[in-house]
Amino acid sequence: MEIAIEARDEKREEDLGREIDEDEAPAKRRRRRIRxxxxxxxxxxxxxxxxxxxxxxxxxxxxxxxxxxxxxxxKHTQCIGCNRMSLHEAWYEDAEE
Known part of the structure; x- marks a missing residue:
């Protein structure tokens, strides 16, 4: 089993606890594919x-x-499959339900 150790980003993003705008809500209900x-x-x-x-x-x-x-x-995540780093947000794809 391979274990990836994530490198610490210098700046911590504070986005926890953010309220969802009603105009945003339908997009948030979409299923997200992760890869x-x-x-x-x-x-x-x-x-x-x-x-x-x-x-x-x-x-x-x-x-x-x-x-x-x-x-x-x-901000970045190491892939278990290819061992390369990419932006964590780039892993998420919206998919219509």
Missing amino acids: CPLCEWEPDGKPYWICELCHAQFDTFETHASCPECPNRW
Whole structure:
């Protein structure tokens, strides 16, 4: 099993607790497909990622690139399939239901 260790971003983005505008709500109800933008590997829900600060193991897509044990957060995610880094947000694709 390969384990990716996410590199810490210097700047923590504060977007938790943001209210959804009613005009935004329909787009938020769409199902989101998650896959590597470079090789199209799809995560299977297993906790492959490890926080380099507190060593918590987690599924970065369940926590949206935030450590569940400490305030660490990442902009980039390493793919388990190809081992390359890409923007975490680039992994998400909207799909019509």
